[in-house]
Amino acid sequence: MKKITMANVAEHAGVSKSTVSQYLNERFHYMSEDTKIRIELAIKELGYSPNSIARSLRQKRTSTIGVIVSNILHDFSTQVVRAIEDICNENSFHVIICNADDDPDKEKRYIEMLQAKQVDGLIVFPTSDNTELFQELIAAHYPLVFVDRVIEGVAVDVILTDNESALRLAVDSLVERGYKEISLITAPLIEHITPRGERKDGFYKAMNEQQITIREDLVHSVQLEEVQSVLSQMLADEVPPTALIAGNDRILQEILKQVQARGISIPNELAVLGIDDVRFAEFFNPPLTTVAQPTYEIGKKAAEILLHKIKEAHTNLDHQIYRLHPELKLRASI
Amino acid sequence: MKKITMANVAEHAGVSKSTVSQYLNERFHYMSEDTKIRIELAIKELGYSPNSIARSLRQKRTSTIGVIVSNILHDFSTQVVRAIEDICNENSFHVIICNADDDPDKEKRYIEMLQAKQVDGLIVFPTSDNTELFQELIAAHYPLVFVDRVIEGVAVDVILTDNESALRLAVDSLVERGYKEISLITAPLIEHITPRGERKDGFYKAMNEQQITIREDLVHSVQLEEVQSVLSQMLADEVPPTALIAGNDRILQEILKQVQARGISIPNELAVLGIDDVRFAEFFNPPLTTVAQPTYEIGKKAAEILLHKIKEAHTNLDHQIYRLHPELKLRASI
DNA sequence: CTGAAAGCGCTTACAG
DNA sequence: CTGAAAGCGCTTACAG
Numbered sequence: 006m007k008k009i010t011m012a013n014v015a016e017h018a019g020v021s022k023s024t025v026s027q028y029l030n031e032r033f034h035y036m037s038e039d040t041k042i043r044i045e046l047a048i049k050e051l052g053y054s055p056n057s058i059a060r061s062l063r064q065k066r067t068s069t070i071g072v073i074v075s076n077i078l079h080d081f082s083t084q085v086v087r088a089i090e091d092i093c094n095e096n097s098f099h100v101i102i103c104n105a106d107d108d109p110d111k112e113k114r115y116i117e118m119l120q121a122k123q124v125d126g127l128i129v130f131p132t133s134d135n136t137e138l139f140q141e142l143i144a145a146h147y148p149l150v151f152v153d154r155v156i157e158g159v160a161v162d163v164i165l166t167d168n169e170s171a172l173r174l175a176v177d178s179l180v181e182r183g184y185k186e187i188s189l190i191t192a193p194l195i196e197h198i199t200p201r202g203e204r205k206d207g208f209y210k211a212m213n214e215q216q217i218t219i220r221e222d223l224v225h226s227v228q229l230e231e232v233q234s235v236l237s238q239m240l241a242d243e244v245p246p247t248a249l250i251a252g253n254d255r256i257l258q259e260i261l262k263q264v265q266a267r268g269i270s271i272p273n274e275l276a277v278l279g280i281d282d283v284r285f286a287e288f289f290n291p292p293l294t295t296v297a298q299p300t301y302e303i304g305k306k307a308a309e310i311l312l313h314k315i316k317e318a319h320t321n322l323d324h325q326i327y328r329l330h331p332e333l334k335l336r337a338s339i
Numbered sequence: 340m341k342k343i344t345m346a347n348v349a350e351h352a353g354v355s356k357s358t359v360s361q362y363l364n365e366r367f368h369y370m371s372e373d374t375k376i377r378i379e380l381a382i383k384e385l386g387y388s389p390n391s392i393a394r395s396l397r398q399k400r401t402s403t404i405g406v407i408v409s410n411i412l413h414d415f416s417t418q419v420v421r422a423i424e425d426i427c428n429e430n431s432f433h434v435i436i437c438n439a440d441d442d443p444d445k446e447k448r449y450i451e452m453l454q455a456k457q458v459d460g461l462i463v464f465p466t467s468d469n470t471e472l473f474q475e476l477i478a479a480h481y482p483l484v485f486v487d488r489v490i491e492g493v494a495v496d497v498i499l500t501d502n503e504s505a506l507r508l509a510v511d512s513l514v515e516r517g518y519k520e521i522s523l524i525t526a527p528l529i530e531h532i533t534p535r536g537e538r539k540d541g542f543y544k545a546m547n548e549q550q551i552t553i554r555e556d557l558v559h560s561v562q563l564e565e566v567q568s569v570l571s572q573m574l575a576d577e578v579p580p581t582a583l584i585a586g587n588d589r590i591l592q593e594i595l596k597q598v599q600a601r602g603i604s605i606p607n608e609l610a611v612l613g614i615d616d617v618r619f620a621e622f623f624n625p626p627l628t629t630v631a632q633p634t635y636e637i638g639k640k641a642a643e644i645l646l647h648k649i650k651e652a653h654t655n656l657d658h659q660i661y662r663l664h665p666e667l668k669l670r671a672s673i
Numbered sequence: 674c675t676g677a678a679a680g681c682g683c684t685t686a687c688a689g
Numbered sequence: 690c691t692g693a694a695a696g697c698g699c700t701t702a703c704a705g
Contacts, residue, residue, distance in 0.1 A: 010697095010698055011698065012698080012699095020676085021676045021677075024676075030700085034674090040674080052475075055698090055699080056457060056698055057699090058395050059681090059697070061681095062392045062396050063680080063699050063700045077417075087411075090438070099452065120388055121388060121389055122391050123390060262621065283619075285623070289623065290599060290623070342682095344683085345683065346682080346683095355691065355692045355693075356684090357685080357692060358690090364684085370691085390683070396681090397685085397696080398685095
């Protein structure tokens with residue numbers, strides 16, 4: 006079966022390619038009913054389907070956007086992506102998803118790949134090492150939106166959780182219940198990744214507001230692999246923490262592994278509160294109290310802003326940081 | 340910033356477009372060192388990046404494959420997709436992922452969209468209502484591979500878990516531990532979806548081999564929303580089940596919700612075994628025994644077969660069903 | 674109301 | 690060793 010092209014349809018219907026093209030693009034202004042029917046029939050009989058590659062080349066747009074997530078293993082990413090897809094579907098846009106695995110080189114290659122594929126715009130959960138590349142894109146008025154992370158020196162719209170609020174919700178709900186020896190474990194700060202820093206800052210602020218003494222030995226920013234040992238160490242302390250805040254879903258999982266292995270009873274022996282409303286929170290034993298990020302809203306907003314930029318003839322360079330509000334999911338682990 | 344094209348580079352370097360194209364495609368056979376350097380420089384100075392849309396139009400291939408998953412909410416899908424991406428990356432292929440949400444219409448639209456985008460091949464977790472469309476693709480020698488589901492009348496390679504083995508592993512491990520009142524809950528069979536049917540068949544076979552009487556009132560194929568009521572009903576029975584097999588990850592979650600709500604103790608009051616090694620199995624309380632599908636191997640095999648077909652000049656129509664072996668993850672819930 | 678022609682940015686056989 | 694020319698399958702201004 007050879008590929009059927011517009012030329013074949015035109016010939017079969019006895020009209021010109023231009024007319025077929027008009028038909029496909031629903032520009033029926035002056036088209037006679039007869040022509041319309043003949044083209045419709047020809048398309049059906051030949052089983053024609055248009056080549057959008059050719060169309061994109063000519064039109065210089067692809068109706069496709071690219072999404073580069075920093076790490077697809079976080080539930081946060083999948084949920085945000087889901088929302089982006091919904092909004093794009095509604096607007097007849099397609100989405101290509103790439104996973105940078107928190108690797109700036111991979112991120113760079115994906116940006117180049119997506120540019121080569123002529124996507125109309127980009128939503129990125131950025132790493133912090135491609136600042137220059139991002140600046141170039143912005144200088145070229147290329148539609149770009151960041152999610153989750155603010156990069157210094159990159160003047161672009163960013164949509165993220167209000168991380169300080171998230172930690173205030175967490176700390177306040179623990180303090181209300183009388184917890185004082187509160188520990189926070191986040192991923193490493195060295196990489197200057199926004200949520201981590203903001204969550205730590207938020208933690209300090211909220212603790213101060215509650216006038217709880219912060220014990221520096223209970224605040225850790227470590228790699229996933231180190232969570233276990235940091236935790237063992239803290240639990241072996243003379244005055245161990247009575248409550249634990251997990252900075253994200255994967256840290257929470259590490260914590261729960263140890264809780265399980267040691268048979269620690271939640272919340273009697275240790276209260277556990279996670280940032281990110283993991284899927285198993287509801288039916289875990291006990292059900293886990295979490296702070297849910299507004300993932301759907303973040304994805305929705307990011308897609309809406311990006312599509313708006315794409316539709317504008319000339320993207321203006323205004324930009325803004327949108328902090329969306331998290332929600333406490335009070336369950337039984339604190 | 341205007342888009343730089345190959346013509347600009349050629350002019351800047353003082354050579355023809357053909358030569359630039361040769362350079363980009365690393366056909367250096369006869370190219371003088373001088374020319375090479377001039378082109379290299381021109382590319383850098385102008386910040387040129389090739390337009391792969393134009394390239395694809397000319398070459399009639401995109402080095403991109405499409406993947407249509409039946410339902411992205413299953414961990415199974417994400418894991419298989421991850422493997423597909425890895426293999427494609429290694430082979431410089433790109434992947435466009437679409438989620439059909441178990442909706443044949445959506446599936447059809449995605450197939451058409453991906454065809455329009457001229458993807459070089461398709462990996463599909465098929466619904467059973469687009470038989471004709473699939474047959475057309477095959478008749479046209481279009482590279483196609485199915486994952487997870489066999490569709491009657493569609494002669495194509497299928498990669499899936501050996502579902503009968505999966506249920507034999509499940510049943511045998513329960514029987515070994517003395518369980519006799521074993522219940523199975525799967526998703527509805529009406530849709531003729533392979534794993535569901537095979538798992539049920541596998542259950543019957545394994546139970547017979549073990550010479551355990553099958554109680555039909557403990558075998559259910561129901562919608563996700565009905566899992567709760569079916570379960571309540573069974574547990575209220577005079578002789579309630581002592582062990583429960585969840586046909587997939589989402590059914591398992593429904594079961595665990597009820598277990599949690601009623602404070603049922605696992606495995607003392609009820610043993611629970613899930614098909615699909617969910618991420619929380621390891622640190623759940625108690626850790627959950629599961630049968631893990633060989634997700635990575637399935638994705639890898641599917642991608643390898645598809646890429647092989649794409650590289651063959653003329654796809655032959657041989658086809659085969661590959662059943663890959665599942666693995667029992669023995670933990671503490673049985 | 675419809676068609677001929679140019680052009681999107683590449684690649685590739687062919688000529689020299 | 691390099692270039693001129695044709696063509697991939699569309700869209701679009703323009704002419705009639």
